[in-house]
Amino acid sequence: MDVDKKYFSNITTRERAIFEGAISMGALFHQFVGTPVNKHTKDSLEKCMEESLNLQPAIEDVDVKIRFDKLEESMSEFDYTSLTGDMLDVRIYTKLENVEAVIRIEFVEQLNYPLMYVENIKED
Amino acid sequence: MDVDKKYFSNITTRERAIFEGAISMGALFHQFVGTPVNKHTKDSLEKCMEESLNLQPAIEDVDVKIRFDKLEESMSEFDYTSLTGDMLDVRIYTKLENVEAVIRIEFVEQLNYPLMYVENIKED
Amino acid sequence: MDVDKKYFSNITTRERAIFEGAISMGALFHQFVGTPVNKHTKDSLEKCMEESLNLQPAIEDVDVKIRFDKLEESMSEFDYTSLTGDMLDVRIYTKLENVEAVIRIEFVEQLNYPLMYVENIKED
Amino acid sequence: MDVDKKYFSNITTRERAIFEGAISMGALFHQFVGTPVNKHTKDSLEKCMEESLNLQPAIEDVDVKIRFDKLEESMSEFDYTSLTGDMLDVRIYTKLENVEAVIRIEFVEQLNYPLMYVENIKED
Numbered sequence: 001m002d003v004d005k006k007y008f009s010n011i012t013t014r015e016r017a018i019f020e021g022a023i024s025m026g027a028l029f030h031q032f033v034g035t036p037v038n039k040h041t042k043d044s045l046e047k048c049m050e051e052s053l054n055l056q057p058a059i060e061d062v063d064v065k066i067r068f069d070k071l072e073e074s075m076s077e078f079d080y081t082s083l084t085g086d087m088l089d090v091r092i093y094t095k096l097e098n099v100e101a102v103i104r105i106e107f108v109e110q111l112n113y114p115l116m117y118v119e120n121i122k123e124d
Numbered sequence: 125m126d127v128d129k130k131y132f133s134n135i136t137t138r139e140r141a142i143f144e145g146a147i148s149m150g151a152l153f154h155q156f157v158g159t160p161v162n163k164h165t166k167d168s169l170e171k172c173m174e175e176s177l178n179l180q181p182a183i184e185d186v187d188v189k190i191r192f193d194k195l196e197e198s199m200s201e202f203d204y205t206s207l208t209g210d211m212l213d214v215r216i217y218t219k220l221e222n223v224e225a226v227i228r229i230e231f232v233e234q235l236n237y238p239l240m241y242v243e244n245i246k247e248d
Numbered sequence: 249m250d251v252d253k254k255y256f257s258n259i260t261t262r263e264r265a266i267f268e269g270a271i272s273m274g275a276l277f278h279q280f281v282g283t284p285v286n287k288h289t290k291d292s293l294e295k296c297m298e299e300s301l302n303l304q305p306a307i308e309d310v311d312v313k314i315r316f317d318k319l320e321e322s323m324s325e326f327d328y329t330s331l332t333g334d335m336l337d338v339r340i341y342t343k344l345e346n347v348e349a350v351i352r353i354e355f356v357e358q359l360n361y362p363l364m365y366v367e368n369i370k371e372d
Numbered sequence: 373m374d375v376d377k378k379y380f381s382n383i384t385t386r387e388r389a390i391f392e393g394a395i396s397m398g399a400l401f402h403q404f405v406g407t408p409v410n411k412h413t414k415d416s417l418e419k420c421m422e423e424s425l426n427l428q429p430a431i432e433d434v435d436v437k438i439r440f441d442k443l444e445e446s447m448s449e450f451d452y453t454s455l456t457g458d459m460l461d462v463r464i465y466t467k468l469e470n471v472e473a474v475i476r477i478e479f480v481e482q483l484n485y486p487l488m489y490v491e492n493i494k495e496d
Binding site: 153154157158198199200201202206208209234235236237 | 401402405406446447448449450454456457482483484485
Binding site for chain 3: 127151155156158159160161162164165168169171172175176177178179180181201202203204
């Protein structure tokens with residue numbers, strides 16, 4: 001089966017680069033929010049998030065930073081906390097034919113909201 | 125702050141309708157997969173998934189069907205199972221200005237994969 | 249197969265009532281934290297959490313309260329937020345033979361932590 | 373605040389060792405089920421699951437094995453799949469004073485169910 005032809009011929013390459021990155025960003029947030037984390041496990045969690053989402057269609061690279069300031073801010077008496085959206089600073093890079101897109105999540109204080117948006121998109 | 129102007133002026137209305145729907149579909153999958161479910165709780169789970177995702181930006185409507193055949197197929201001796209991707213048949217409707225998009229997930233047997241794609245998109 | 253005999257004969261009925269309730273409380277937290285929620289969807293989310301966890305072994309009843317004060321406190325500009333542990337006030341009731349246990353989660357400000365503990369346990 | 377005295381004086385040390393391990397096993401399942409995984413990312417996912425859950429109270433060690441046979445069985449055309457309960461073979465070790473408990477999850481084919489139980493418990 002030609003998946004691209006059957007399911008994706010109604011959208012442009014640019015649109016699909018956005019589509020696939022957006023799916024993976026929504027996935028990343030809702031899969032991992034809630035995970036127990038502290039400064040000692042931050043690195044393995046970041047790596048696992050990167051590798052997991054990198055498996056999805058059209059994903060070229062994933063760069064996850066768990067914000068240390070937000071992590072420490074919410075620390076409990078038990079020396080760990082749960083991952084929340086405000087800790088996430090992530091870029092997901094998609095590539096399809098001649099299009100490259102960067103999907104970003106970052107916490108925007110003014111909105112009190114971890115905003116997802118298309119940080120960059122270019123066609124060669 | 126004008127969020128649209130600051131964060132979304134680099135993409136078209138069509139692209140944003142796709143973007144927002146894709147985020148919500150990725151979110152829906154990874155938030156709810158794993159939830160205990162059987163035929164008696166199917167309805168309240170569907171409703172909760174619909175209402176939760178409907179809160180996200182640009183989402184007009186969410187229609188969740190948990191496939192009864194797949195649900196029964198994976199039933200355990202304890203009379204429930206965990207929600208998996210192959211049970212999901214979902215449409216997320218987005219609307220932005222004059223654009224309406226339908227993002228779909230359905231299990232495609234040939235791919236052994238719950239495929240997400242843009243089922244329909246139109247500009248008035 | 250006699251599951252109880254094969255897998256649970258090494259613990260007491262009291263211990264198993266605690267075991268099953270604790271599993272379900274850990275499950276509830278990590279399944280649903282991250283879900284989009286506001287005051288309009290609070291009820292359907294509570295109901296869905298209750299019904300889902302009620303399916304698990306030995307669970308008699310589940311009573312979920314999403315704290316309105318904490319929910320409003322973390323509200324975003326987009327009129328919803330993500331469910332977090334500090335919003336949870338939940339009791340899970342287990343019953344096994346003559347033992348009834350109540351497993352509780354509540355946010356303890358002094359610990360900055362959503363604490364899970366056995367609120368009550370009795371043998372008739 | 374003396375948490376142990378205030379919240380845990382109504383249960384025995386054995387019961388608490390079971391309680392804490394059971395919470396963490398329920399947490400592990402419902403946090404990570406759904407995560408994209410294949411043979412190349414299996415190791416980083418196992419490590420991340422181990423480190424994350426190891427942070428919780430009374431947890432001494434966590435040993436996660438994602439079953440390769442079940443993983444390959446559910447592989448999609450896109451060369452990855454979502455983590456499901458039948459792939460999990462996990463032991464969580466708790467220690468409290470003189471008590472050590474091992475909480476296990478393994479998929480039991482006869483039940484078509486990933487069963488959680490107390491594999492071992494001993495008092496010195």
